[in-house]
Amino acid sequence: MTLRVKLVLAAMFASSSGLLLLLLFIVIEVPDLIDLMGYTALGLIVASCLLLSGALAAFFTRTLDNSLTALEVGLLNFKDNDFSVNIPVTGDKQLQALADLFNESAGILRKERQYIYQRELLLDKVIQSSPNIMLLFDDQQRIIYANDAARHAFNQGSRIEGCLLPELLATQPEALVTALNNPKGGLFTTAGVDGAEDETWHLSRGRFMLNGQYHHLLLLKQMTRELNRQEVAVWKKVIRIISHELNNSVAPIASMVKSGRKITASIDDPKLAMIFDTIEDRTQHLSQFIFNYARFAKLPLPKKTAVDWQKLTEQLRQHYQFTIEDSLPREPGYFDLVQMEQVLLNLLKNAHESGSQPSEISLSVQVTQLDEQQRGVMIVVADAGSGMSSDVLAQALLPFYSTKQTGTGLGLPLCREILEAHDGHISLHNRQPQGLEVRLWLPE
Numbered sequence: 001m002t003l004r005v006k007l008v009l010a011a012m013f014a015s016s017s018g019l020l021l022l023l024l025f026i027v028i029e030v031p032d033l034i035d036l037m038g039y040t041a042l043g044l045i046v047a048s049c050l051l052l053s054g055a056l057a058a059f060f061t062r063t064l065d066n067s068l069t070a071l072e073v074g075l076l077n078f079k080d081n082d083f084s085v086n087i088p089v090t091g092d093k094q095l096q097a098l099a100d101l102f103n104e105s106a107g108i109l110r111k112e113r114q115y116i117y118q119r120e121l122l123l124d125k126v127i128q129s130s131p132n133i134m135l136l137f138d139d140q141q142r143i144i145y146a147n148d149a150a151r152h153a154f155n156q157g158s159r160i161e162g163c164l165l166p167e168l169l170a171t172q173p174e175a176l177v178t179a180l181n182n183p184k185g186g187l188f189t190t191a192g193v194d195g196a197e198d199e200t201w202h203l204s205r206g207r208f209m210l211n212g213q214y215h216h217l218l219l220l221k222q223m224t225r226e227l228n229r230q231e232v233a234v235w236k237k238v239i240r241i242i243s244h245e246l247n248n249s250v251a252p253i254a255s256m257v258k259s260g261r262k263i264t265a266s267i268d269d270p271k272l273a274m275i276f277d278t279i280e281d282r283t284q285h286l287s288q289f290i291f292n293y294a295r296f297a298k299l300p301l302p303k304k305t306a307v308d309w310q311k312l313t314e315q316l317r318q319h320y321q322f323t324i325e326d327s328l329p330r331e332p333g334y335f336d337l338v339q340m341e342q343v344l345l346n347l348l349k350n351a352h353e354s355g356s357q358p359s360e361i362s363l364s365v366q367v368t369q370l371d372e373q374q375r376g377v378m379i380v381v382a383d384a385g386s387g388m389s390s391d392v393l394a395q396a397l398l399p400f401y402s403t404k405q406t407g408t409g410l411g412l413p414l415c416r417e418i419l420e421a422h423d424g425h426i427s428l429h430n431r432q433p434q435g436l437e438v439r440l441w442l443p444e
Contacts, residue, residue: 067095074102083109133220138213141165153220179203180218243290250290254283299414302336302421309333309365315341316363320348325364325380333365333377335422335442343415347381347438350411354385354436368441376424379440387430396428415440 070087077085083106089099127134128148136145146160154160154168169177179188185203199222206217257280264272309328316322333340344363351361361383368378388396397416412426419426424442431437 067091067099071098071102074106078106078109083113131222133218135165135218137165137216137218139216143168144215176201246286246290250283250286253279257283299417299421302339302418304334304336304422306332306334307337307340312337312341313363316344316348319345320352320361321358322348322351322361322363323359325362326366328365329367329377331367333442334444336418339418339421343418343440344379344381346411346415351381351383351385351436354383356383356385356435360384360435376441376443379442380437381440382431382435382437384431384435387434387436388428393428393430397426
């Protein structure tokens with residue numbers, strides 16, 4: 001039985017009861033009424049009263065029934081998470097107040113849902129664009145969610161939702177597999193490929209209940225550049241301290257040499273002159289040594305400008321000979337010309353000192369797309385010298401490391417510092433059958 005039928009019957013019962021009581025009162029007060037009208041007429045009057053009361057009850061309950069039906073439909077939509085329905089404001093003041101309250105609640109819920117939806121979109125955008133690898137999987141190790149970095153790391157950019165984690169790890173480095181199978185997080189290192197720098201990662205784990213089932217969250221953060229920056233920062237601090245102390249000693253020594261020459265100017269002693277010359281020569285050499293290290297420690301921020309590749313290669317050719325592989329990009333590069341020219345001159349100098357013939361030294365510039373988000377320029381300087389051993393490759397970019405007797409160990413570290421200041425990177429690779437290839441990547 002519907003609500004409206006119940007309301008109509010209640011109204012009919014109320015109105016008919018009142019009419020019957022009225023008729024009963026009249027019959028009691030006027031006993032001769034039945035004799036005058038007869039039972040048939042009286043029955044017709046009662047039936048008419050009942051029909052009239054039903055019609056009146058149906059008419060007066062129609063608005064209430066419509067309002068309650070609309071409220072019922074609206075609440076059912078709420079139950080289904082649909083807050084787009086507004087009910088009509090009709091009936092008496094109480095029904096109108098109830099309808100206004102419902103519509104106000106629906107408007108608030110719509111705004112809250114839109115706010116949550118926008119937050120979810122923003123959160124998903126942040127997660128998808130994050131360089132950190134994020135994996136969410138259940139107790140069966142089936143992938144529930146993965147961001148873009150995870151898809152590129154484990155499946156060359158293709159979707160991995162629904163795959164099993166052990167299947168994805170089958171082709172991954174052993175160090176990564178060991179770290180992910182370890183129930184604890186922390187730092188771990190994967191070996192570089194083809195002479196590339198080793199990569200340091202930080203693994204974080206999380207476990208929580210979702211829809212009645214435990215889920216596991218893995219976060220992998222690339223720490224190589226951050227650790228390198230911290231290492232370089234420490235080296236720079238050490239260099240600044242050493243430079244300060246050495247300058248405090250070199251300056252008085254140079255001054256004393258000049259004073260000694262003046263005092264002994266009247267003494268014609270070749271040995272004394274040789275002593276002064278040696279001290280002066282070594283102090284000048286030490287000053288230059290300090291200057292080179294201080295330049296590394298105080299490298300200014302790059303001032304990027306548009307650079308024509310043709311003009312840059314012509315300027316480099318004034319110092320060292322090399323061949324250009326393929327054609328140069330038509331679009332100009334965007335970097336600090338002075339700093340990048342210093343990098344390329346240093347690499348070309350190393351190439352000429354590697355034992356290569358000038359005709360065997362090459363430079364190439366290609367616009368490359370590392371992935372969907374990283375587009376830039378790859379500069380490659382290659383030679384046909386003796387290359388580098390694995391030990392030298394692993395340490396060549398560290399400050400103070402040099403295989404040359406007179407080397408300062410700052411050439412390649414300075415190149416690395418300049419590239420990273422441009423948000424790029426440098427890597428060293430041995431060539432086959434011989435030679436070394438230095439790759440510089442600069443973002444657009």
